[in-house]
Every structure is written in structure tokens, then in C-alpha cells.
Amino acid sequence: MTNMRMTKYLLNNLILIFILFDLVSSYPGFCQSSENEIDKTVEKIHKRILTVDSHTDTPLNLMDNGFDISKMHKSTDDDSKYDFPRMKLGGLDAAFFGIFVPQGARTPAGNAKAKAKADRLFDTIYAVLDRYPGLAGLAVTPKDAYRLKRKGKRAIFIGIENGYPIGNDLSLIQAFYSKGARYITLCHTKNNDICDSSTDTVEFTGLSEFGENVVQYMNKIGMMVDVSHVSDKSFYDILAFSKAPVIASHSCARSICNNKRNMDDRMLQALAENGGVIQMCILSDYVKTPDPNPARDSARMELRRRYKNYETLPEAEQQNAHKEWNEIDHKFPEKLATVAEVVDHIDHIVKIAGINHVGIGTDFDGGGGVGGCFDVSEMKNITKELVKRRYSTRDIRKIWGGNLMRVMRKVVRVSRKLNPPCNC
Ligand SMILES: [Zn+2]
Known part of the structure; x- marks a missing residue:
């Protein structure tokens, strides 16, 4: 085989391998198994x-x-x-x-x-x-x-x-x-x-x-x-x-x-x-x-106004403020x-x-x-x-x-x- 023919032969095979890899990797099970491999690696690392x-x-x-x-x-x-x-x-x-x-x-x-x-x-x-x-x-x-x-x-x-x-x-x-x-x-x-x-x-x-x-x-x-x-x-x-x-x-x-x-x-x-x-x-x-989340911003502002001087409030009040803060986050999720x-x-x-x-x-x-x-x-x-x-x-x-x-x-x-x- 001449050098030229040899190169052509190798190139064709390479293209074939790429096409096959593309087909296999696009099959849903392939990604799944590589995800599983990553999960196993993560478990081992931890x-x-x-x-x-x-x-x-x-x-x-x-x-x-x-x-x-x-x-x-x-x-x-x-x-x-x-x-x-x-x-x-x-x-x-x-x-x-x-x-x-x-x-x-x-x-x-x-x-x-x-x-x-x-x-x-x-x-x-x-x-x-x-x-x-x-x-x-x-x-x-x-x-x-x-x-x-x-x-x-x-x-x-x-x-x-x-x-x-x-x-x-x-x-x-x-x-x-x-x-x-x-x-x-x-x-x-x-x-x-x-x-x-x-x-x-x-x-x-x-x-x-x-x-x-x-x-x-x-x-x-x-x-x-x-x-x-x-x-x-x-x-x-x-x-x-x-x-x-x-x-x-x-x-x-x-x-x-x-x-x-x-x-x-x-x-x-x-x-x-x-x-x-x-x-x-x-x-x-x-x-x-x-x-931007203007509804949440104004609800937070209103809460800050109500619980002004938060640091000086009794603990029970501070906990209420926390609770209300979380409620606002649920109501206006970011x-x-x-x-x-x-x-x-x-x-x-x-x-x-x-x-x-x-x-x-x-x-x-x-x-x-x-x-x-x-x-x-x-x-x-x-x-x-x-x-x-x-x-x-x-x-x-x-x-x-x-x-x-x-x-x-x-x-x-x-x-x-x-x-x-x-x-x-
Ligand atoms: Zn911090």
C-alpha cells in the first residue's frame, strides 16, 4: 500500500469510528451510564x-x-x-x-x-x-x-x-x-x-x-x-x-x-x-x-420597617422576623x-x-x-x-x-x- 493509500485508509476508518461514537453516545442509555460512572466516582471521593x-x-x-x-x-x-x-x-x-x-x-x-x-x-x-x-x-x-x-x-x-x-x-x-x-x-x-x-x-x-x-x-x-x-x-x-x-x-x-x-x-x-x-x-x-423582584423587595422593606432596630428586639420577636422573612421568600420566590x-x-x-x-x-x-x-x-x-x-x-x-x-x-x-x- 502506498503512503497515500494508507493515509486515506486510516482517515476513512477514523471517520467511521467518529460516526459510530456519535451514534452510541446519542443513545439515552449511554449518557445514563456515564452519569452513573460520575456518581460512583463522587461516592468514592467522599x-x-x-x-x-x-x-x-x-x-x-x-x-x-x-x-x-x-x-x-x-x-x-x-x-x-x-x-x-x-x-x-x-x-x-x-x-x-x-x-x-x-x-x-x-x-x-x-x-x-x-x-x-x-x-x-x-x-x-x-x-x-x-x-x-x-x-x-x-x-x-x-x-x-x-x-x-x-x-x-x-x-x-x-x-x-x-x-x-x-x-x-x-x-x-x-x-x-x-x-x-x-x-x-x-x-x-x-x-x-x-x-x-x-x-x-x-x-x-x-x-x-x-x-x-x-x-x-x-x-x-x-x-x-x-x-x-x-x-x-x-x-x-x-x-x-x-x-x-x-x-x-x-x-x-x-x-x-x-x-x-x-x-x-x-x-x-x-x-x-x-x-x-x-x-x-x-x-x-x-x-x-x-x-429584579420588586414585589419581594417592597415586602422585605415593609418587614424591615416593622422590625426596626432588629438587634435590640427580644429573641422571640427576632424569631418572628425570621419566620416572616422566610414567608416572603416563599411568596415571592427568586x-x-x-x-x-x-x-x-x-x-x-x-x-x-x-x-x-x-x-x-x-x-x-x-x-x-x-x-x-x-x-x-x-x-x-x-x-x-x-x-x-x-x-x-x-x-x-x-x-x-x-x-x-x-x-x-x-x-x-x-x-x-x-x-x-x-x-x-
Ligand atoms: Zn455571614
Whole structure:
């Protein structure tokens, strides 16, 4: 056979193979079997790796006496997004339960009230873990989480959302650390004595003097500094001041969804240089800009007007406000972002900051939830999308908690360096 004839022969066969592949792959059973293969891969990955969600507001539900976290709930029934059976179903091994205290008056009385609320939330978490020792346990180190996973139990870490409960007393940081908290989100939606928030007016132009002491103190005792919610200027101040890597426990990429709560590309690069990690938030409004929904907006506005000064209201009133907020969401549903759009953010962060600086922090029970991952039982859908986009198991391990656990260990190592053993 001449070279020319040989080439023609090979080309014809190649075309035939392509036609056959096209025919087979268009047969419905083919896609089904490749979907099944992906599902099997996802199951294997979740068995092999530690999966960690760095932010949930579930303790707020636990304060509601009727809520039993050991039972499987339906988010369509009671708006809850988390319980132990659903964590297991979603292949989620560990979660940081948030001690969330909304910003109130920055006065001695306000600070005392905030601390009391934080203490009650800690007690609520302990009570649940005491009640169900066979289902879950407290984790304060990465080792604890791996040990609990091996025993088939859920690992519950604790993080504090809003530094408000420490008031002006640095020693309370140590007190909360001793109670098991391993990060503090320095502020929430309003400024506090520590720093400016991304959603409030400029007060300190970043970190306050007290805030500098807070960061320094957290570095010293080995507690992670969380930059979610802080203003851009606060973020850069914190990076300049912190001797340890920092985390953003629940934030997204601003160049994909333009929201002040998200981080722009320059911030993502700075975070990578700091050695920190941004935990992708799956709250729909941070994932994609919501479509206009004037009826819902005006209902929300009316509710805000009725529950003015929310932070100062008695707890029962606050719970009513929550309930009504959820009712509005049901009445005027928004078109939620999708899992694919969540992974678009991960793709972008990987491109800008690198695979070692991204993770997942859902904000479930605090507004989190997208189409295809509406509660914790659907967490594997994120892994499925990552597998479809050809992320390796090694990369998925990093995203699902490896990066966050690395930062946690590093923060402890830095604290040891800052506290050399005494030779006296
Ligand atoms: Zn938050």
C-alpha cells in the first residue's frame, strides 16, 4: 500500500469510528451510564477525603427548642438546611457551626448582652453534642475531624460570626477559644469596635486600633482571623497586620458577581500571597446578581420597617422576623443560582489565586442555598460538577477542606513561634 493509500485508509476508518461514537453516545442509555460512572466516582471521593463546610448558622435553629438535629428534616417543611442525617446523606464530614450575634449597641450594656447571647449559643451546641455522642463530636483541631470521620461521626467545629461579643475585652478572645471557637469573623453587616464592615459607612477607614490588637491577640493564641464581611480597606489592613494566614469563611468572587461582600481579583491574589483561603459561599445573591423582584423587595422593606432596630428586639420577636422573612421568600420566590454557577466562581478563584486557596462555606441556615444544592443533603452535587469539569481527586480534596485544614495548622504553628517556650 502506498503512503497515500494508507493515509486515506486510516482517515476513512477514523471517520467511521467518529460516526459510530456519535451514534452510541446519542443513545439515552449511554449518557445514563456515564452519569452513573460520575456518581460512583463522587461516592468514592467522599469516602476517601475529609469534607468541611466552614460556615453555617445552624445554632440559630438549635436555639429553637422544637428542632431535633438527630432527625431528618425537609427544608420545604421548616426551612432548615442542616441536621446530622442530611449531613451524612450529603457526604459532609465536618462543619463550622456559627455563633452568630447581630451587631447591636456598642455600649457596655450592648456588649454584655452580646456576650450572653454568644454563651447561650455555645451552650446550645454543647447540649446537642452531649445528647447525641454517637452521631457527632466537637472538633477543635484538624486531627479531631479526621478521627471523628473514621468513627463515622460528624465533626462540629465552632466559629464566631461577628467580633461584637468580645466588646472591648481582649481576654474574651481567649475565653471563647477555650470554649472551642477556632475563628472569629471580625464584623458582620455593620461596623463594630474592631473594623469597618463592607456594608456600612466608613468609620475607621479599615481596622481600628483595638482591631489591630484583636488580630495580634488572635495570632498569638492560634485562632483564625475571618475576613468575610469586612470592608476592602479592613481586609488590606488585616493582611498587613496578621502574622498568620487568614480565611474568608463565606465569600465569593466579585468579578463574577459584583457584590461588596465578595472579593475582587486583587484581593484574591493578596489572599493567596498571605497563604490564606477563601471559602466559596453558596448564598444565591453572592453567586449571581438576582433578577429584579420588586414585589419581594417592597415586602422585605415593609418587614424591615416593622422590625426596626432588629438587634435590640427580644429573641422571640427576632424569631418572628425570621419566620416572616422566610414567608416572603416563599411568596415571592427568586430564581436561585445553580451549582454550575457556584463552580464558575471556584474556577475563577483557582485561575486567579490558585487551587491551594479555595474551599466551601455554605452559609446554610443563614440564607445559603442554590438550585441543586439547596440544603446539606445535596452537597455531593458540587463534587459532581467538579468531577465533570475534570478536577482531580487531589484538587477536590483541597477544595473540600484540605486547604482550610492547612491554614488551621499553620495558624497554630505561627502562634507557637510567637510564644517561644520560656527558659526561666
Ligand atoms: Zn455571614
